[in-house]
Amino acid sequence: MRCGMNDITGMTALELSAAIRQKNISVTEAVNAYLDNIEKLNPELNCYITVCRDEALSRAAEVQSGIDSGRICGRLAGVPIAIKDNICTKGIKTTCASKMLENFVAPYNATVIDRINAEGMIILGKLNMDEFAMGSTGETSYFGSVKNPVNPEHSAGGSSSGAAAAVAAGLAPTALGSDTGGSVRQPASYCGVTGLKPTYSAVSRYGLIAYASSLDQIGIIGKTSADCAALFDIISGADERDMTCSKEFVFDYNSVRAENVAGKKIGIANEFLNVGLSPAVKQNLLDSAERFETLGASVEYFDLTELKYAVPAYYVIACAEASSNLARYDGVRFGHRSEAAKTLDEMYVFSRSEGFGDEIKRRIMLGSFVLSQGYYDAYYKKAVTAKQLITKAFEKAFERYDFILSPVAPDTAPKLGESLGNPLKMYLSDIYTVTANLAGIPAVSLPCGYDCNGMPVGIQLMARRFGEADLLSAAAAFGREADL
Amino acid sequence: MSFETVIGLEVHAELLSETKVFCTCKSEFGGKPNTRICEVCTGMPGTLPRLNEKVVEFAVKTGLATDCEITEITRFDRKNYFYPDLPKAYQISQLYLPICRNGHIEIKTENGKKRIGIHEIHIEEDAGKLIHAESGTLIDYNRCGVPLLEIVTEPDFSDADEVIAFLEALRSILTYLGVSDCKMQEGSMRADVNLSVRSEGSRELGTRTEMKNLNSFHDIADAVKSEAARQIALIESGEAVIQQTRRWDADRGESYAMRSKEAANDYRYFPEPDIPPIDISESFINRITSALPELPAAKKQRYMNELGLSDYDASVLTNDIYVVGFFEAALKDCGSPKEVANWVLGEVLRLLKDSGTDSKSNPLKPEALVKIIEMVHTGKINRNTGKAVLEKAFYDGVDVEKYVSENGLSLITDSDVIKSAVEAVIAGNEKSVTDYKRGKTAALGYLVGQSMKALGGRADANEIQKLLREMLN
Numbered sequence: 001m002r003c004g005m006n007d008i009t010g011m012t013a014l015e016l017s018a019a020i021r022q023k024n025i026s027v028t029e030a031v032n033a034y035l036d037n038i039e040k041l042n043p044e045l046n047c048y049i050t051v052c053r054d055e056a057l058s059r060a061a062e063v064q065s066g067i068d069s070g071r072i073c074g075r076l077a078g079v080p081i082a083i084k085d086n087i088c089t090k091g092i093k094t095t096c097a098s099k100m101l102e103n104f105v106a107p108y109n110a111t112v113i114d115r116i117n118a119e120g121m122i123i124l125g126k127l128n129m130d131e132f133a134m135g136s137t138g139e140t141s142y143f144g145s146v147k148n149p150v151n152p153e154h155s156a157g158g159s160s161s162g163a164a165a166a167v168a169a170g171l172a173p174t175a176l177g178s179d180t181g182g183s184v185r186q187p188a189s190y191c192g193v194t195g196l197k198p199t200y201s202a203v204s205r206y207g208l209i210a211y212a213s214s215l216d217q218i219g220i221i222g223k224t225s226a227d228c229a230a231l232f233d234i235i236s237g238a239d240e241r242d243m244t245c246s247k248e249f250v251f252d253y254n255s256v257r258a259e260n261v262a263g264k265k266i267g268i269a270n271e272f273l274n275v276g277l278s279p280a281v282k283q284n285l286l287d288s289a290e291r292f293e294t295l296g297a298s299v300e301y302f303d304l305t306e307l308k309y310a311v312p313a314y315y316v317i318a319c320a321e322a323s324s325n326l327a328r329y330d331g332v333r334f335g336h337r338s339e340a341a342k343t344l345d346e347m348y349v350f351s352r353s354e355g356f357g358d359e360i361k362r363r364i365m366l367g368s369f370v371l372s373q374g375y376y377d378a379y380y381k382k383a384v385t386a387k388q389l390i391t392k393a394f395e396k397a398f399e400r401y402d403f404i405l406s407p408v409a410p411d412t413a414p415k416l417g418e419s420l421g422n423p424l425k426m427y428l429s430d431i432y433t434v435t436a437n438l439a440g441i442p443a444v445s446l447p448c449g450y451d452c453n454g455m456p457v458g459i460q461l462m463a464r465r466f467g468e469a470d471l472l473s474a475a476a477a478f479g480r481e482a483d484l
Numbered sequence: 485m486s487f488e489t490v491i492g493l494e495v496h497a498e499l500l501s502e503t504k505v506f507c508t509c510k511s512e513f514g515g516k517p518n519t520r521i522c523e524v525c526t527g528m529p530g531t532l533p534r535l536n537e538k539v540v541e542f543a544v545k546t547g548l549a550t551d552c553e554i555t556e557i558t559r560f561d562r563k564n565y566f567y568p569d570l571p572k573a574y575q576i577s578q579l580y581l582p583i584c585r586n587g588h589i590e591i592k593t594e595n596g597k598k599r600i601g602i603h604e605i606h607i608e609e610d611a612g613k614l615i616h617a618e619s620g621t622l623i624d625y626n627r628c629g630v631p632l633l634e635i636v637t638e639p640d641f642s643d644a645d646e647v648i649a650f651l652e653a654l655r656s657i658l659t660y661l662g663v664s665d666c667k668m669q670e671g672s673m674r675a676d677v678n679l680s681v682r683s684e685g686s687r688e689l690g691t692r693t694e695m696k697n698l699n700s701f702h703d704i705a706d707a708v709k710s711e712a713a714r715q716i717a718l719i720e721s722g723e724a725v726i727q728q729t730r731r732w733d734a735d736r737g738e739s740y741a742m743r744s745k746e747a748a749n750d751y752r753y754f755p756e757p758d759i760p761p762i763d764i765s766e767s768f769i770n771r772i773t774s775a776l777p778e779l780p781a782a783k784k785q786r787y788m789n790e791l792g793l794s795d796y797d798a799s800v801l802t803n804d805i806y807v808v809g810f811f812e813a814a815l816k817d818c819g820s821p822k823e824v825a826n827w828v829l830g831e832v833l834r835l836l837k838d839s840g841t842d843s844k845s846n847p848l849k850p851e852a853l854v855k856i857i858e859m860v861h862t863g864k865i866n867r868n869t870g871k872a873v874l875e876k877a878f879y880d881g882v883d884v885e886k887y888v889s890e891n892g893l894s895l896i897t898d899s900d901v902i903k904s905a906v907e908a909v910i911a912g913n914e915k916s917v918t919d920y921k922r923g924k925t926a927a928l929g930y931l932v933g934q935s936m937k938a939l940g941g942r943a944d945a946n947e948i949q950k951l952l953r954e955m956l957n
Contacts (some may be wrong), residue, residue, distance in 0.1 A: 086530075087530075088529065088530045094529070094530075096529075101529070104529070106528075106529075106530070107523055107528060108523050108528070108531075110530060205532060206530070206531070206532050207530045207531075208530055209529040209530040210529075210530065213757035213758050214757040240534065241532060241534060242532050242758075243532065243533065243534060243535060243758060243759050243760060244532075244757070244758060244759075244760060320754060321754075321757060323564075323752075324562055324564050324573075324574055324752070324754070327564060327566065327572070327573030327574060328527045328529070328571060328572045328573050329529075330566060330568075330573060332568050332571075332623075333526060333527075333571060334528070334529075344568070348566055368752060371564075371752035371753075371754055372750055372752055373750045373752075376752075376753075376754070380754060
């Protein structure tokens with residue numbers, strides 16, 4: 001296990017902010033503790049693409065004086081945070097782990113960045129990821145793979161690989177990631193930490209570099225679900241710059257209570273168990289179900305036949321939207337422009353061929369195909385219909401159940417180098433996580449055990465739309481019970 | 485074989501909302517390049533569109549004014565293609581559920597009245613401007629994201645006159661609504677022409693071409709005639725018309741085919757996921773309906789019925805909202821609509837045309853015209869003097885009453901002065917007097933002219949004529 005956790009970096013974000021408020025630690029000490037760990041471990045783990053050492057230290061001093069004067073008093077004031085490199089941070093390189101944006105400095109802050117800055121949190125740096133958030137193992141990054149801190153021969157998952165690994169290894173107390181088909185939950189479960197994907201529209205996407213607009217959400221990775229709740233309170237809520245962001249939703253932070261899980265009904269879809277689960281994952285699922293029962297919840301099995309459409313619908317929709325969202329990377333105004341180009345067409349073709357990795361090209365081609373004349377109805381339109389069916393199926397399920405429990409991935413973190421040769425197998429392993437993105441519902445992945453090689457296993461809990469308070473209450477209860 | 489022409493139009497009008505359609509940048513014409521841009525309209529990574537509600541209002545207004553059905557739930561779609569003036573590499577437009585559908589505008593040409601169908605009206609964003617310089621191609625994104633209304637007609641036109649009549653009527657409506665200023669020379673109104681020919685009486689449509697780069701009504705009329713002739717000539721010589729996009733060259737007076745790449749574009753339209761469907765409620769529509777101004781057709785009718793103006797006069801007046809503004813302001817203080825109409829149609833329009841001034845920038849104040857009309861009416865000055873003073877007011881901004889008194893332009897009222905001037909003219913023009921007495925009535929006109937000259941134009945010509953007749957008979 002590669003871990004730099006000491007007194008400071010072993011604390012949760014809430015514990016750290018309390019210690020800062022009580023003047024047991026200064027903000028600068030906290031930031032330095034993390035910067036030291038980063039210096040020690042990042043060369044091997046490769047979690048960070050950009051470390052903002054000077055900015056973080058100067059901001060730390062600012063925040064400390066703000067806290068001292070009472071001007072800054074957020075719940076997580078003074079706590080450091082790291083940001084996945086597809087979220088725009090003004091004046092700081094935002095690369096999406098791609099050669100295309102290798103030197104792109106964002107000209108503005110994402111809404112969530114404005115909010116964490118206002119809270120008094122300190123950005124440690126930008127985290128490594130799968131290129132443009134497309135991938136499940138961290139291996140499509142232009143800047144090299146992230147290594148799993150539990151065992152560096154293994155992948156940290158993806159696409160928020162750096163975020164999960166950093167939190168697990170003590171290189172950041174908490175991190176913002178993004179989740180389009182599981183990209184926060186799966187790496188969290190592979191690294192043994194907690195990952196929350198909010199309800200679609202609960203968190204503003206303004207400043208999140210788009211992959212699939214109808215599925216993307218900014219998510220949170222933390223050591224505990226309580227930390228995730230605290231961060232969710234900061235970043236969620238209406239934003240007029242994002243027309244898809246809910247105007248009405250307000251997170252009720254104070255209603256998150258571990259006690260609230262008693263009497264709740266939990267459903268497990270039979271279809272989830274029919275998919276090549278590894279024995280360790282299956283066992284952990286059953287153990288987790290039992291744990292929820294000891295907490296006073298009831299567990300039932302049910303059919304969710306629409307699940308068979310989930311992976312195909314996801315990939316058709318995600319790739320279609322990606323092919324359009326990534327068209328703006330053309331070498332004209334910013335980003336990589338090929339030096340070999342002599343004509344307009346060459347500028348487009350060479351810049352994009354040079355700037356994008358293989359997985360990006362694969363998905364752009366797939367996406368362009370399913371939107372093309374003659375195929376639109378058969379693929380894209382059908383996939384949207386399937387998405388609506390899946391959404392309705394979950395709404396119906398939530399009439400009976402308060403939560404739905406499932407594995408996060410069929411197996412634990414694969415070894416590095418094993419996955420990219422079989423993209424289709426990689427896509428199919430998203431089966432558990434894409435459903436929440438398609439249905440737009442909130443989902444959290446919680447650490448619940450290990451396999452026989454000591455690799456972490458997680459389980460996933462899903463709730464109805466805007467049910468984050470209930471979801472995080474159940475997660476808190478489970479966390480206590482699991483005693484990890 | 486005789487042919488008939490079938491024409492449809494796609495008109496783009498830039499809207500007069502203060503800001504762009506999907507961001508808060510100012511949406512004015514001109515300005516130093518790349519000074520009215522932001523991260524959204526330049527398609528920076530991570531940005532999202534934010535719909536300007538004024539634009540929706542303008543679209544609904546236009547639909548209501550052209551008798552369209554307003555779509556209850558309207559949606560945006562992405563039109564994907566690569567070009568340097570399109571930063572996102574897609575244009576946010578409307579394909580599946582345009583905001584207005586199935587309307588019409590009635591036009592009038594020499595051949596009578598005709599109804600031109602409007603297939604749909606939709607909202608979309610404009611692209612930037614490419615400027616070709618020696619150093620390469622430069623791109624100005626100021627225009628990028630400016631809101632456009634695209635108005636697509638049914639293929640109901642059969643000749644250039646109808647096309648022009650429609651565009652004038654459409655321009656009237658859009659300027660009346662304050663939705664666009666429709667200046668082709670500034671690009672705030674653009675039209676593409678879709679044209680095909682077929683044998684007269686045939687029901688089937690021929691192959692059509694699309695023509696672009698039409699920068700004035702004149703260009704459009706020429707292009708229509710030229711293209712119809714070109715297609716007919718092709719068919720008559722046994723060749724087929726190729727479906728293509730053609731670019732009009734105004735200097736050469738002909739069009740040429742653009743690279744067929746245009747036709748090959750598959751835009752891969754799909755619903756815009758960043759903008760939820762927009763609900764256009766009944767109350768929203770009612771609010772806009774009740775705030776609609778009097779439209780050109782209704783105003784023309786009212787001018788004819790209530791003000792007693794002729795069809796022609798009412799037509800010309802109501803064509804231009806700024807002329808209407810001037811006319812109606814003058815009418816407030818002057819009881820004679822016909823008199824005001826005469827002056828506006830005769831003198832004011834002439835002054836605007838001669839000086840090349842926009843009707844919107846008319847330097848004349850309505851009060852000035854009202855005063856002149858009154859002075860003529862009360863006999864203080866004659867009509868000719870009135871015209872001269874109006875011109876002075878137009879070009880130099882003089883106060884008309886002051887000008888008349890300072891320059892001694894008022895009519896001479898002293899009958900002795902008039903009488904002696906006329907006597908002098910009679911005395912000095914024996915031949916004309918003789919001619920007149922012999923029956924040449926034209927000679928009287930000459931004598932009137934000479935008398936007016938002697939009096940410095942400050943007399944009433946009819947009175948002079950009367951006096952001359954008295955004195956010579």
